[in-house]
Amino acid sequence: MQDYPYTFGISEGIPTHYDNHITRTLSVMAGQFADQGAYDAALAEGDELLYEVYELKRPEVAGELLHGISIVHPGLVGDEYFMTKGHFHAELETAEVYYCLAGEGMMVMETPEGDWAVEELRPGRVLYVPPRWAHRSVNTSRNQDLVTFFVYPGDAGHDYGTIEAQGFRKLVLQKDGRPQILDNPHWRAPAER
Amino acid sequence: MQDYPYTFGISEGIPTHYDNHITRTLSVMAGQFADQGAYDAALAEGDELLYEVYELKRPEVAGELLHGISIVHPGLVGDEYFMTKGHFHAELETAEVYYCLAGEGMMVMETPEGDWAVEELRPGRVLYVPPRWAHRSVNTSRNQDLVTFFVYPGDAGHDYGTIEAQGFRKLVLQKDGRPQILDNPHWRAPAER
Numbered sequence: 001m002q003d004y005p006y007t008f009g010i011s012e013g014i015p016t017h018y019d020n021h022i023t024r025t026l027s028v029m030a031g032q033f034a035d036q037g038a039y040d041a042a043l044a045e046g047d048e049l050l051y052e053v054y055e056l057k058r059p060e061v062a063g064e065l066l067h068g069i070s071i072v073h074p075g076l077v078g079d080e081y082f083m084t085k086g087h088f089h090a091e092l093e094t095a096e097v098y099y100c101l102a103g104e105g106m107m108v109m110e111t112p113e114g115d116w117a118v119e120e121l122r123p124g125r126v127l128y129v130p131p132r133w134a135h136r137s138v139n140t141s142r143n144q145d146l147v148t149f150f151v152y153p154g155d156a157g158h159d160y161g162t163i164e165a166q167g168f169r170k171l172v173l174q175k176d177g178r179p180q181i182l183d184n185p186h187w188r189a190p191a192e193r
Numbered sequence: 194m195q196d197y198p199y200t201f202g203i204s205e206g207i208p209t210h211y212d213n214h215i216t217r218t219l220s221v222m223a224g225q226f227a228d229q230g231a232y233d234a235a236l237a238e239g240d241e242l243l244y245e246v247y248e249l250k251r252p253e254v255a256g257e258l259l260h261g262i263s264i265v266h267p268g269l270v271g272d273e274y275f276m277t278k279g280h281f282h283a284e285l286e287t288a289e290v291y292y293c294l295a296g297e298g299m300m301v302m303e304t305p306e307g308d309w310a311v312e313e314l315r316p317g318r319v320l321y322v323p324p325r326w327a328h329r330s331v332n333t334s335r336n337q338d339l340v341t342f343f344v345y346p347g348d349a350g351h352d353y354g355t356i357e358a359q360g361f362r363k364l365v366l367q368k369d370g371r372p373q374i375l376d377n378p379h380w381r382a383p384a385e386r
Contacts, residue, residue: 005302005310007320015319056321062255063286063324063346093256097344099292109198117198126208126342127200128249131256149319151290151344153256 008056013071013102013147019057020068024050026077029085031164034171034184038078049073050082051137064154072105072139072146079174081105086136086168088112090157096135096150098127103146106179108168109133114190116169118181121146134163138172140179201249206264206295206340212250213261217243219270222278224357227364227377231271242266243275244330257347265298265332265339272367274298279329279361281305283350289328289343291320296339299372301361302326307383309362311374314339327356331365333372 008017025047026039033039042048055068075082086108089096098107100121110116111132119127121137129135139146166188170181201210218240219232226232235241248261268275279301282289291300293314303309304325312320314330322328332339359381363374 003323004308005300005312005320005322005326007312007314007318009315009318058288058321058323063284063288065258065288065290065321065344065346067290067319067321091256095251095256095258095347097258097260099342107198115197119198119200121200122202125200125202126260127198128251128258128260129198130196130251133198149292151258153258153346154288 010069010101010149013069013145015054015056015069018054018068020055022053022055024052024085026050032085032167033077033080034186035078035080042077048075050075051084058154060154060157062153062155065151066154066156067149067151070137070148070150072137074139074141074143074145076174081138081140081172081174081179083138084136085160086134086163088134088159088162089152090159091155093131094153094156095131096129096152098129099149100125100127101147101149103139103144104141105146106138106140106172108136108138108170108172110169112190114169118170118172121148134168136168140172203262203294203342206262206338208247208249208262211247211261213248215246215248217245217278219243225278225360226270226273227379228271228273235270241268243268244277251347253347253350255346255348258344259347259349260342260344263330263341263343265330267332267334267336267338269367274331274333274365274367274372276331276365277329278353279327279356281327281352281355282345283352284348286324287346287349288324289322289345291322292342293318293320294340294342296332296337297334298339299331299333299365301329301331301363301365303362305383307362311363311365314341327361329361333365
């Protein structure tokens with residue numbers, strides 16, 4: 001961390017300067033993919049890398065902006081695309097901005113009240129996730145990484161537990177070779193929680 | 194403004210969706226360029242467009258992220274490059290993130306205590322402006338627009354008056370055809386204010 005301004009480049013999705021490199025493999029996503037049999041079979045073959053995050057460290061307080069790069073690798077668990085765990089911000093009233101650098105994908109989002117939205121990610125596109133919206137990146141390409149640059153308020157924090165318990169309302173599955181947005185049969189509506 | 198997530202593309206520096214388009218011409222920069230004679234002569238020729246900002250509208254509260262595109266056009270006033278007014282955030286303890294999309298330039302920055310920094314802007318580079326640092330974009334190209342995507346906290350606000358009164362400590366001038374960072378003879382140090 002430094003209190004002077006700084007710049008960095010991004011080379012093949014990797015920042016030329018970063019503080020943390022987080023990796024998430026299949027095993028941390030237990031219960032998150034819809035097809036449990038396919039998940040168990042995939043895990044038996046190996047604990048594959050699903051996604052990586054490169055973070056620049058800043059004080060985790062309001063006024064600062066946490067930022068970095070997310071890379072979701074291509075792949076399928078059954079017919080469900082590789083994706084991030086997804087989360088609400090612990091400080092729910094905080095937004096996030098994404099700028100897509102490479103690949104193709106979708107951001108799956110929902111509010112605590114059960115409103116949902118899915119937006120496409122393509123290189124050169126900006127996505128605004130307003131306050132209150134949980135968000136998960138899904139890589140819908142067969143062979144390219146989905147690379148995004150993200151910015152969110154320093155005090156946002158992460159709430160992974162809610163999504164781990166309830167899932168997202170919508171799934172993105174490959175059907176007839178194309179991504180389709182479908183209801184998640186395991187989703188627990190707010191009234192059922 | 195909408196409370197649902199949204200995406201937009203950026204075509205030749207212009208967002209495919211925006212709420213405000215701000216234009217700044219020579220006449221709003223009175224007293225900001227070092228060479229007053231060159232400024233007066235340029236203004237006599239016409240009130241040229243220096244820079245433009247495309248903003249997406251969001252509530253101006255903490256937790257939201259204001260974002261948009263800044264375009265600084267190429268040009269000189271005497272031997273000083275076209276640049277933005279530059280400002281502190283009214284809420285001083287707020288940061289800003291820039292992602293450079295096109296062109297070449299420099300961000301001139303300083304704190305209320307008189308610390309200064311100048312960082313280069315190039316396509317594909319991220320710049321982090323920590324809380325407390327005033328910032329001004331300077332286009333150092335002879336013929337290309339400097340295009341940046343910016344993100345800052347919703348409650349940051351703008352303080353233009355301090356810079357209008359004191360200037361930035363450093364100027365970026367064209368010398369021997371190249372940008373050079375020089376002391377601003379008109380800058381008023383904190384102790385002199």
